[in-house]
Amino acid sequence: MHSRSSGRGCVTTMKLTQYIIAGLAVISSLLACDPKPEVTPEKPGLPEQETGTGTTTEIGQPLGSLVSKTIGPEGGTITTADGKVQLVLPAGALSKATNITIQPITNTAPNGIGPAFRFSPDGLQFAKPATLTFAYTDEMVTANDVDMLKVAFQGENKVWQNVAGVSVDTQTKRISAPMAHFSDWSAYEIAYLESFVVYSGGRTQTEFVQYGETISLGIYEDLIIDDAVQKVADEKFGDIKDVKWSLAGAGEIKKSQSAKGIFYVAPKTGKDRIRVTISAEITFRKSPKKLILVHPIYVGNNYVEVNFDGNPTRVYSRVNLVSSNNQVWYIEAGDREDDYLSLAVFGNAAGKFPFGNALKTESGISSGYYNQGNYAYRTHFACVADLDRGIQIMDGSVVVDEYVKGKIARGTFSGTLMKDDPEQDCPSHKVSISGKFFLTPE
Structure with a gap:
C-alpha cells in the first residue's frame, strides 16, 4: 500500500x-x-x-x-x-x-x-x-x-x-x-487513515482490536501525480497546519509524538463486539480548506470478516479457532451448514500459506471451503469427466500475521474459489473471496 x-x-x-x-x-x-x-x-x-x-x-x-x-x-x-x-x-x-x-x-x-x-x-x-x-x-x-x-x-x-x-x-x-x-x-x-497494532512479531494493519488493547493510527497519503504541480501546491496551500483528533464511542485517544498520529485505547473489558469511529480534522497553513478523515475501529474478540463474490461484507461473530495435535489449525465461521467457512492452515507460525492439496503435502499450505446456500465453494476441485487431471488447486492464500498455538490467530485470506456444482461433471464457475480473521479461544 x-x-x-x-x-x-x-x-x-x-x-x-x-x-x-x-x-x-x-x-x-x-x-x-x-x-x-x-x-x-x-x-x-x-x-x-x-x-x-x-x-x-x-x-x-x-x-x-x-x-x-x-x-x-x-x-x-x-x-x-x-x-x-x-x-x-x-x-x-x-x-x-x-x-x-x-x-x-x-x-x-x-x-x-x-x-x-x-x-x-x-x-x-x-x-x-x-x-x-x-x-x-x-x-x-x-x-x-x-x-x-x-x-x-x-x-x-x-x-x-x-x-x-x-x-x-x-x-x-x-x-x-x-x-x-x-x-x-x-x-x-x-x-487515508491507517490503523495497526504492534506485537511481538512486528506490526499488522487492522481495524480490529481486543478489549484492553491499544492501536495506533496515522495519516498516510498516496498520490500518483506529476511533480510539476509541487511548487504551485506549496505556494497555494502550504504544509499541514494542525490535526484535531476526535473519538465517537467507548475507549479513549492519547496523543503521540507526531500530530499526524494518535493512539486509541479500547475499554478494558466488554462482552459484545462494538464499533467506534476516529476522526482527524486537518487544516492547512495557506488555505481555509479543511479535510476530515474518518476511520472505524471494531473492538472485541473472535470474528471473521468475509468479502465474497462482490457481495456486502459479512462479519461472523460465531467463530472458532480449532487446533489439532499436529501442525494443522482451523479458521471456522458460522453456525449453519448453509452459511459456513472452514479454512485449514498447515503450519504453526506466521507466514503465507498458499492454497494447496492436503492429500499431497502436510505443511506450508491452506485448504478449505465456504458453504453458501445449496453450494460449497472450494479451494480445490476435480473433474469427474477427466479424473486423470487429478485435483486442481485454485489461486489464493491465507496470510497469518500472528499465531500462537491455542492462544491467538490473526491475519487475512484472499483468492478464488470454485463452485462445487453436482450438475456439472467439470466445475467452471469461479468466485472471489477475501477477508480478515482475529481469533482467540473462548
Missing part, C-alpha cells in the same frame, strides 16, 4: 507532508480549466492522460467472474454483475463491433479503492473518449470528499498513471473518469 518511487519531472508518489497539498492543487487547477478534453491531431477529442515513469507495482490477479458484451460503432454500455463499475462508449468510439470484457482483479494501486478492473481487448484505443464510473460506499473510503478521490490506470510497464478530468458525486457516491484506452484501471484515495 505504501509503495514509493522518486524522480524529477515524472509521475510519482509524493512525500508524506506533500500528498494532500499537491492533490488539492491539482484538483483546483483542473476545476479552473476548460472542462472539454484537449484535442490532438492524432486522436481528436481524446483527453490527455498523465505520462511519466511513476509508481510501479505488480499487476493484479483475476478475482471472480468477468463480464463481456459486444459493442459496435453505435456505442453502448457494459456494467459489472454487481453494478459497481460501468463503462459507457459513445457512438463513434469504435470503428467495428468489438467484444468488450471487464475482469475484476486484485488492486495493487497505491491506496486503491475496492478491486481494480482489467478492460479488454488490452490496449484498445477509442476515437472518442469513453466514460468509466466506479461506485463506492462510505465504508470503502476514509473521506467522502471530491478532492480526495481519483482514478489511475496501469500501463504495460506496470506504472500507474493519474487520469485527468475525474469527477466525483458525493451524493450518489460515484467516481467518473474519461477513458481513452483499455488497460487495468482503479479508483484510489489521496489521503
Whole structure:
C-alpha cells in the first residue's frame, strides 16, 4: 500500500507532508480549466492522460467472474454483475463491433479503492473518449470528499498513471473518469487513515482490536501525480497546519509524538463486539480548506470478516479457532451448514500459506471451503469427466500475521474459489473471496 518511487519531472508518489497539498492543487487547477478534453491531431477529442515513469507495482490477479458484451460503432454500455463499475462508449468510439470484457482483479494501486478492473481487448484505443464510473460506499473510503478521490490506470510497464478530468458525486457516491484506452484501471484515495497494532512479531494493519488493547493510527497519503504541480501546491496551500483528533464511542485517544498520529485505547473489558469511529480534522497553513478523515475501529474478540463474490461484507461473530495435535489449525465461521467457512492452515507460525492439496503435502499450505446456500465453494476441485487431471488447486492464500498455538490467530485470506456444482461433471464457475480473521479461544 505504501509503495514509493522518486524522480524529477515524472509521475510519482509524493512525500508524506506533500500528498494532500499537491492533490488539492491539482484538483483546483483542473476545476479552473476548460472542462472539454484537449484535442490532438492524432486522436481528436481524446483527453490527455498523465505520462511519466511513476509508481510501479505488480499487476493484479483475476478475482471472480468477468463480464463481456459486444459493442459496435453505435456505442453502448457494459456494467459489472454487481453494478459497481460501468463503462459507457459513445457512438463513434469504435470503428467495428468489438467484444468488450471487464475482469475484476486484485488492486495493487497505491491506496486503491475496492478491486481494480482489467478492460479488454488490452490496449484498445477509442476515437472518442469513453466514460468509466466506479461506485463506492462510505465504508470503502476514509473521506467522502471530491478532492480526495481519483482514478489511475496501469500501463504495460506496470506504472500507474493519474487520469485527468475525474469527477466525483458525493451524493450518489460515484467516481467518473474519461477513458481513452483499455488497460487495468482503479479508483484510489489521496489521503487515508491507517490503523495497526504492534506485537511481538512486528506490526499488522487492522481495524480490529481486543478489549484492553491499544492501536495506533496515522495519516498516510498516496498520490500518483506529476511533480510539476509541487511548487504551485506549496505556494497555494502550504504544509499541514494542525490535526484535531476526535473519538465517537467507548475507549479513549492519547496523543503521540507526531500530530499526524494518535493512539486509541479500547475499554478494558466488554462482552459484545462494538464499533467506534476516529476522526482527524486537518487544516492547512495557506488555505481555509479543511479535510476530515474518518476511520472505524471494531473492538472485541473472535470474528471473521468475509468479502465474497462482490457481495456486502459479512462479519461472523460465531467463530472458532480449532487446533489439532499436529501442525494443522482451523479458521471456522458460522453456525449453519448453509452459511459456513472452514479454512485449514498447515503450519504453526506466521507466514503465507498458499492454497494447496492436503492429500499431497502436510505443511506450508491452506485448504478449505465456504458453504453458501445449496453450494460449497472450494479451494480445490476435480473433474469427474477427466479424473486423470487429478485435483486442481485454485489461486489464493491465507496470510497469518500472528499465531500462537491455542492462544491467538490473526491475519487475512484472499483468492478464488470454485463452485462445487453436482450438475456439472467439470466445475467452471469461479468466485472471489477475501477477508480478515482475529481469533482467540473462548
